[in-house]
Amino acid sequence: MDYDVARHVGAVTREVRACERNGKAARAVIAGRRFDTGIEDAWDALTSAERIPRWLLPVSGDLRLGGRYQLEGNAGGTIMECAPPRRLGVSWEYGGGTSWVTVTLDEEADGSTRLQLEHVALIDPQFEGFWEQFGPGAVGVGWDLMLLGLASHLEDGRGKPPEGDLAWLASANGKAYVGASSEAWRVAAIAFGTDPAAAKGAADRTTAAYTAGA
Numbered sequence: 574m575d576y577d578v579a580r581h582v583g584a585v586t587r588e589v590r591a592c593e594r595n596g597k598a599a600r601a602v603i604a605g606r607r608f609d610t611g612i613e614d615a616w617d618a619l620t621s622a623e624r625i626p627r628w629l630l631p632v633s634g635d636l637r638l639g640g641r642y643q644l645e646g647n648a649g650g651t652i653m654e655c656a657p658p659r660r661l662g663v664s665w666e667y668g669g670g671t672s673w674v675t676v677t678l679d680e681e682a683d684g685s686t687r688l689q690l691e692h693v694a695l696i697d698p699q700f701e702g703f704w705e706q707f708g709p710g711a712v713g714v715g716w717d718l719m720l721l722g723l724a725s726h727l728e729d730g731r732g733k734p735p736e737g738d739l740a741w742l743a744s745a746n747g748k749a750y751v752g753a754s755s756e757a758w759r760v761a762a763i764a765f766g767t768d769p770a771a772a773k774g775a776a777d778r779t780t781a782a783y784t785a786g787a
Contacts (some may be wrong), residue, residue: 575746576735582753589709589765594673598696602709604716605689610727612678615686616658618727619676627732628722664690670699688723690716707782708767708775710758714783717754748784755780765772 586605593599606781608615620626625632634642636652643649647667654662654675662675672694679687692712694700704712718736725731733741741747763769 574731576721576750577726578746578750580603581724582694582717582730582750582757584724585717587709587713587718587757587761589761592693594693594695599693600696600704601691601693602716603689603691604713604720605687606724607681607689608686608724608727610686611684612658612686613679615678615688615727618640618723619661619678620655620657624726626734627730628726628734629719629757630734630737670694686750688720690720692716704775705771706775707779708758708762709765710755710762710773710776710779712755713758713783714779716750717757718750721750735759742784750782752780755783 582608586603588601588603590601590603591598592601618628620636622632622636630647631640631645633645634640638652638655640652641649642652642663646649648665650664650666650671652661652663653673654660659678660675662673665672665674672692673760675691676691677689677691679689681687701737715736718734722734722736725735735747735750737740738747742751755776758779759772762772762775767775
């Protein structure tokens with residue numbers, strides 16, 4: 574089943590910011606989307622060990638404040654903030670590095686829920702090289718895929734997360750989604766101040782990385 578690429582990519586707001594973490598220079602990649610469901614249901618989808626695999630990845634661990642989690646084949650870390658039903662913060666430990674992800678939920682006047690996800694990484698030589706090569710889309714496209722999976726789960730109960738669906742990623746629809754997401758993060762990078770030519774090169778490399786072998 575294909576996704577409406579224009580609708581889903583267009584539903585996400587994207588921003589790149591300079592910030593600090595633990596008194597050190599950092600960069601934040603921020604994505605937001607509105608979901609047509611109540612805040613309690615959105616929170617349950619984000620935090621339920623039974624529901625997370627339906628839109629993201631299988632998860633194990635002690636899913637409570639101070640506990641550790643592990644996403645199958647991906648990141649793990651510690652649950653650092655848990656304020657139901659509005660705020661969840663975790664460390665994001667992957668590939669030998671640690672960054673931080675915070676998710677905030679806000680209830681809209683019409684009963685829908687607005688989600689904002691902020692992924693913060695410290696600036697160091699390894700980060701700078703990775704950023705120059707791939708830009709914000711390196712993590713941004715992954716979060717767009719997560720938001721696509723969450724939207725599909727909340728809208729129609731679809732239980733196959735797009736990021737883990739290799740057949741879909743290899744399809745024309747999957748490649749179109751990744752390409753459109755990467756392009757949207759290119760625009761966000763330029764708005765942040767990245768040179769347009771550098772932003773395009775990074776976006777092209779990000780798209781190739783996500784569709785490699787597809």
